[in-house]
Amino acid sequence: SLPLPCNPLRFGGLFLPAADIGVCLEDDGLWHSVWYLLCELLRLCLSTGGRMVNTNCSAAHSRQALSCKMAVEYDKFIESGKKWFCHVDDDNYVNARTLVKLLSQYPHAQDIYIGKPSLDRPIEATERISENKVRPVHFWFATGGAGFCISRGLALKMSPWASGGHFMNTAEKIRLPDDCTIGYIIEAVLGVKLIRSNLFHSHLENLQQVLRSDIANQVTLSYGTFENKRNAINMKGGFSVEEDPSRFRSIHCLLYPDTPWCPSNFTY
Known part of the structure; x- marks a missing residue:
């Protein structure tokens, strides 16, 4: 997890301290040396509070391992008191200035879920209600490979389904990966719509x-x-x-x- 505790930045009258943004980098180890070098050389003020967190989750790319990491990211964000939770993968380049500029346009106390879907339609899933009963659900989700951001106001509402061990239980309920589970909680459970932004990019697009x-x-x-x-x-x-x-x-x-x-x- 890499919080971004940089100095406040201004963009055309918009003002948001970068210290209000918790950027969580999900690292499977393949890009660790590159990210460490960039974080040092970009001078993103990591010496004033940025840190690496060992999630103790498996390094596998399985649904369970990914959900384990996301659960830790979420809990660390809630503990941090920061206003924005932004998840990125270790194959992302993050333009911190543009990120701050984007989030400055939204109130962190309201329900904001912003990112870019990789599908051209809502994902279809099966929600397990009980041992022998399921029902279909449809929802949009922001692909984790492009990164996404969630306001603190919305993140707090996610707590019953995401905090502690609940996130992994929720992921198992729909049997989908971590980014899909985030979308399920926000869209299908809480009824908050994804704000689409074409400023996020994953390797799933050209x-x-x-x-x-x-x-x-x-x-x-x-x-x-x-x-x-x-x-x-x-x-x-x-x-x-x-x-x-x-x-x-x-x-x-x-x-x-x-x-x-x-x-x-x-x-x-």
Whole structure:
């Protein structure tokens, strides 16, 4: 879990201390060294309170392991007293400035669930009511691979189904992964609708469609494979594809060219 305790930022009169945002990074270990390096070099003020939390959950990519990690993220957020809970995966690049700008538009005390669905229709699930009785449910959810944010006001209402060991029990009730379970609690149980934002991106979409001119406006970017092909932001930078296959370093130097490790002989 990586809370983001940076200094307050201003955007066109909007004001939100980044310390009010709890950014929880779900890390399976594959990207740990990259994230550690970026967190240090981005100087996101982690020395003033940011921390790594060992969830003691399995490193597997199973439904149970993912739900275990999300349960810990949720509980840590509630304990933190922060105003916003933002989940991202370890294959995401997070533009902290744009994230703060986006959340500044919404009141944290109200019911806000913002992210991007990966499906073009509500997901269909079966909700177990009792040992021998089930019923169908339909709801939208923000894909965890793109990241999503939940206001504190809404997160507190989720408590009966998410706090302590309840999140994993809820996930088993519908037998779906962690991000789907978040959507189930918010949309199907609490009746709060997902606010869709195209500023969040996962490896499940064609990332080459994100234009270089739009990169600075995005909240999250990703990297992976799409239709069995390498899937990353298409941009030239001071690092080769071999040095920077995710293009995250190149993206960072585009956004923050004064970073000490960004090549000085390349114009972004």
